[in-house]
Amino acid sequence: MTLSLFALQLLNGVEYGLLLFLVSSGLTLIFGVLGVLNFAHGSFYMLGAYLAYWLAERTGSLLAAVLVGVPLMFLAGWAVERLAISRLYSRDHLAQVLFTYGMVLVFNDLQRTLFGNEVHGVATPPALAFSLPLGMQSWPAYRAFTSAACLCVALGLRQVILHTRFGMRVRAGASNREMVAALGIDVRLLLSILFSAGAALAALAGMLAAPLTTVYPGMGEGVLIVSFVVVVIGGIGSIKGAFCGALLVGLADTFGKVLLPGVSSAMVYAVMAVVLLWRPRGLFGQPVEAR
Amino acid sequence: MSLSRRGQAGLAAGAVALALLPLLGDRFWLQFAGKAMITCIFAMSLDLLVGYAGLVSLGHAAFFGLAAFLLAGLTNQFGLLNPAATLPLCLGGAALAALLIGWLSLRATGVYFVMVTLAFTQMLFYLFSEAPGLGGSDGIYVAERPRLVVFGRTLLDLGDRIPAYLAIWTALALVFFFLYRVVRAPFGRVLVGIRVNEPRMRTLGYPTRRYKLAAFIIGGTLAGLAGYLDATLYGFVNPALFGWRQSGLVLVTVLLGGKGTLYGPMLGAFLLSLLEHFGERVTPHWNALIGAVVMAVVLFLPGGLAGLLREKHG
Numbered sequence: 001m002t003l004s005l006f007a008l009q010l011l012n013g014v015e016y017g018l019l020l021f022l023v024s025s026g027l028t029l030i031f032g033v034l035g036v037l038n039f040a041h042g043s044f045y046m047l048g049a050y051l052a053y054w055l056a057e058r059t060g061s062l063l064a065a066v067l068v069g070v071p072l073m074f075l076a077g078w079a080v081e082r083l084a085i086s087r088l089y090s091r092d093h094l095a096q097v098l099f100t101y102g103m104v105l106v107f108n109d110l111q112r113t114l115f116g117n118e119v120h121g122v123a124t125p126p127a128l129a130f131s132l133p134l135g136m137q138s139w140p141a142y143r144a145f146t147s148a149a150c151l152c153v154a155l156g157l158r159q160v161i162l163h164t165r166f167g168m169r170v171r172a173g174a175s176n177r178e179m180v181a182a183l184g185i186d187v188r189l190l191l192s193i194l195f196s197a198g199a200a201l202a203a204l205a206g207m208l209a210a211p212l213t214t215v216y217p218g219m220g221e222g223v224l225i226v227s228f229v230v231v232v233i234g235g236i237g238s239i240k241g242a243f244c245g246a247l248l249v250g251l252a253d254t255f256g257k258v259l260l261p262g263v264s265s266a267m268v269y270a271v272m273a274v275v276l277l278w279r280p281r282g283l284f285g286q287p288v289e290a291r
Numbered sequence: 292m293s294l295s296r297r298g299q300a301g302l303a304a305g306a307v308a309l310a311l312l313p314l315l316g317d318r319f320w321l322q323f324a325g326k327a328m329i330t331c332i333f334a335m336s337l338d339l340l341v342g343y344a345g346l347v348s349l350g351h352a353a354f355f356g357l358a359a360f361l362l363a364g365l366t367n368q369f370g371l372l373n374p375a376a377t378l379p380l381c382l383g384g385a386a387l388a389a390l391l392i393g394w395l396s397l398r399a400t401g402v403y404f405v406m407v408t409l410a411f412t413q414m415l416f417y418l419f420s421e422a423p424g425l426g427g428s429d430g431i432y433v434a435e436r437p438r439l440v441v442f443g444r445t446l447l448d449l450g451d452r453i454p455a456y457l458a459i460w461t462a463l464a465l466v467f468f469f470l471y472r473v474v475r476a477p478f479g480r481v482l483v484g485i486r487v488n489e490p491r492m493r494t495l496g497y498p499t500r501r502y503k504l505a506a507f508i509i510g511g512t513l514a515g516l517a518g519y520l521d522a523t524l525y526g527f528v529n530p531a532l533f534g535w536r537q538s539g540l541v542l543v544t545v546l547l548g549g550k551g552t553l554y555g556p557m558l559g560a561f562l563l564s565l566l567e568h569f570g571e572r573v574t575p576h577w578n579a580l581i582g583a584v585v586m587a588v589v590l591f592l593p594g595g596l597a598g599l600l601r602e603k604h605g
């Protein structure tokens with residue numbers, strides 16, 4: 001592998017990892033704080049991508065689609081949390097899995113009814129439709145932009161979680177929700193905001209990915225499963241873990257495709273199995289006693 | 292698994308009705324019921340893990356798929372048709388895989404266990420979809436169905452519809468009684484104890500990990516039996532047998548029917564099969580319909596369909 005090809009794969013892996021982080025950060029927080037195993041999280045990614053396609057078609061601009069679509073998905077997440085998810089807080093994980101599995105079926109049907117079964121392409125914004133030279137290779141500017149955008153979101157998320165009052169409550173909620181409620185904090189509101197923000201982040205990832213992967217039925221499920229892998233590698237409830245896990249999975253997937261073409265897709269799962277056999281609670285997961 | 296008199300009568304009536312189904316002579320319903328009964332075996336084998344031992348596996352399809360592919364391989368590569376040879380070999384393969392996967396996965400607990408089992412079945416899924424020697428993503432046909440020939444006389448030909456159907460019926464009955472005995476035996480009580488409070492069971496001196504591994508192997512072997520029957524019923528295997536959808540669907544079947552009851556997963560299997568069949572005819576939105584039914588069961592029937600029966604009949 002030449003140096004420029006290696007650099008290209010490295011950049012692609014990081015870019016894929018950063019997109020995965022947007023999805024899995026919400027998933028890990030929802031699981032860590034709300035205690036809900038949300039199988040419908042991938043549906044938000046899919047709906048985001050379809051919304052980007054539909055809005056970009058109408059407005060002619062992906063940026064406009066993102067600016068309208070992300071708040072819309074935040075509201076959708078809010079409605080889902082209030083109407084459905086909030087009824088599951090007191091139930092065991094199996095009931096949550098079953099319920100959110102039902103939601104996936106409903107969301108898939110919604111997508112089929114609204115947008116049909118075809119694969120849709122979404123145009124790269126004209127301002128980013130060029131390539132950056134990279135030795136013998138070239139890297140699409142849109143991928144660079146996506147990586148930068150995801151990185152900004154990740155840094156912003158870090159800032160919010162570590163340095164704001166809201167973030168403090170989220171962290172407190174992740175370690176002991178009952179105690180937070182006992183201290184007089186409106187946990188219900190906290191949970192609603194968290195769930196909606198997770199949905200909006202997943203949708204944003206879907207929107208950013210739409211020009212790269214095209215938009216197709218079932219795209220949410222693939223991302224969901226890989227995001228679960230990321231969350232588990234990183235350790236449930238840990239944003240830092242989700243970040244490291246996402247990059248690890250992104251790189252493993254990208255390099256696996258180049259180095260081991262026959263078994264590339266199994267790479268990600270092999271990495272997860274190895275990590276879990278080495279650290280049964282993920283890279284940054286808390287031991288049972290601490291929870 | 293406390294089933295009332297009327298529940299037991301219902302179960303027996305259902306078994307008799309299924310045994311008499313071939314008399315109807317309808318091709319479609321015979322295959323439909325055969326498939327549903329295979330799903331019953333598959334779901335009950337998972338119920339032993341989920342409902343009794345408290346091991347939520349999202350990789351149960353691994354053993355289903357492995358046994359099915361093993362049958363295809365033995366038939367196509369080695370021309371082995373005798374079920375007395377292929378059945379033990381396929382089940383042995385599934386059991387060996389369950390030993391290996393279980394031994395590794397049981398190091399993790401809770402949600403992490405769920406994900407490790409998922410990882411293994413996904414690895415198999417991709418291995419079988421991408422490796423060219425194993426049929427690829429299109430799958431392969433099983434050239435000839437198993438048949439038992441003794442001294443030149445064909446005693447059992449699973450390529451025939453009715454013997455194949457009756458073989459599935461018999462397998463289901465045997466698996467049900469086997470698991471019924473297992474969960475009532477001291478072994479099954481220990482599994483329930485582990486689910487409820489594993490540290491206490493360990494303190495009492497039970498090697499809990501070995502018990503869980505044993506349950507995992509039994510469940511995996513029976514899932515292999517379901518896969519074997521599936522491959523003989525359809526004569527076709529493809530990597531989708533391994534996928535997380537298959538694993539997820541069987542878990543949903545168990546939960547929908549009611550975990551920890553054995554008969555609940557059977558109800559779930561038949562309900563889902565019927566919903567799928569009739570839903571497809573009634574409305575193009577049948578997937579959403581199934582989703583809505585699943586969500587309603589979670590909200591209003593915490594014990595699944597089996598909980599409904601228990602409440603009604605005492």
